[in-house]
Amino acid sequence: MTARAGQGNEELYYGRAKRDWAAMLRVTEAYLAECAAGNCETDYTAVNHRIDRERLPAFRFDREADRAAMGRLLGEISVWSYEDHGIMLSALVRQSGGTSVGKGFWTLAEELGAVPEGLTPRQKSVELKRLTRAVKDHYRQSR
16 A cells, blocks of 8 residues: 655655655654653644654545555554554544544554444444543553
8 A cells, every 4th residue: 555656766655755765754753752762642743843843744634545554554564563562552643622543543453453443433432431531551662
């Protein structure tokens, strides 16, 4: 599901150079691990600020393609963290100004088997608390 576009010979991922995308993954994963160790959640805007602070190409949330790219970035990180540790690191990322995660989070959580399919909104709230606690517990134990 990698989006690619030709610009010279450089391969692009969601409009970003491959090396930038890799750096964005590293920066975001480290930031989320820092949040987990500090027992806190974050939001899309804060993640984007961290990316920008590292002088990487930040997302513009007024663009649908950039919103999708942020979801892809967080999804890749969650796949890795789930495969390696049984946790979805992106469970810490809330929609700006809210307490919920994006729709793509639930789709990925179902695909990974982290949650059962067809949860009600109430069940999602319970599951999000459980998934968030699992991430924080993992990083607290890793200290």
